Amino acid sequence: MPLLIIGLLLFLIPHLLRELGLRDRLIDALPSEAAYKGAYSLATLLGLGLIILGKGQAAFSMVWQPLFEWRLLSHVLMLPAFILLAAGNMPPSYLAATVRNPMVLGVALWGSAHLWANGDLASILLFGSFTAWGVVKFASLARNHEPPAKSPGIIWDIIAVVVGLILYWLITIFHGQLFGVGLSLA
Numbered sequence: 001m002p003l004l005i006i007g008l009l010l011f012l013i014p015h016l017l018r019e020l021g022l023r024d025r026l027i028d029a030l031p032s033e034a035a036y037k038g039a040y041s042l043a044t045l046l047g048l049g050l051i052i053l054g055k056g057q058a059a060f061s062m063v064w065q066p067l068f069e070w071r072l073l074s075h076v077l078m079l080p081a082f083i084l085l086a087a088g089n090m091p092p093s094y095l096a097a098t099v100r101n102p103m104v105l106g107v108a109l110w111g112s113a114h115l116w117a118n119g120d121l122a123s124i125l126l127f128g129s130f131t132a133w134g135v136v137k138f139a140s141l142a143r144n145h146e147p148p149a150k151s152p153g154i155i156w157d158i159i160a161v162v163v164g165l166i167l168y169w170l171i172t173i174f175h176g177q178l179f180g181v182g183l184s185l186a
Contacts, residue, residue: 001058004122007050008129014043019140058122066119077113081106083164093156101141108134
């Protein structure tokens with residue numbers, strides 16, 4: 001479990017530097033903005049690796065038993081999560097203009113969907129941390145929102161929905177092979 005916790009800290013703290021009021025200070029303290037970006041990238045990549053390793057090695061300790069009958073809720077939450085994640089990685093769309101930070105909201109929905117379906121301690125730490133981060137980051141970015149430089153295009157909304165649905169379908173089919181836990185609705 002310590003690797004998972006260290007990984008979460010290394011991954012999430014750099015993603016909260018702006019909210020903690022430390023981003024500009026760190027940029028000024030380092031020789032260049034490129035040095036900041038390098039350190040940021042290194043910390044988050046190392047954090048991601050430790051999250052994966054730590055989650056895989058964590059002892060299974062059940063905290064609460066999710067309701068088996070309600071697992072459909074996780075599937076329902078994952079549909080918009082994938083669409084929002086896709087929209088957050090594309091040129092401006094009307095969805096992105098309306099939601100403002102679709103990627104962050106998608107991560108919060110992803111974390112919530114998995115938190116709902118997993119009652120073991122390692123999963124609660126992992127998905128709870130990402131859900132909390134998504135909520136804090138979404139609220140922070142909503143306060144400091146800058147309009148997109150380009151006008152939104154409906155084509156990017158269509159592409160985001162199609163890509164999101166394809167990702168949802170692929171992850172649902174291959175979830176067991178990718179993450180060790182198969183999915184079913186039955």
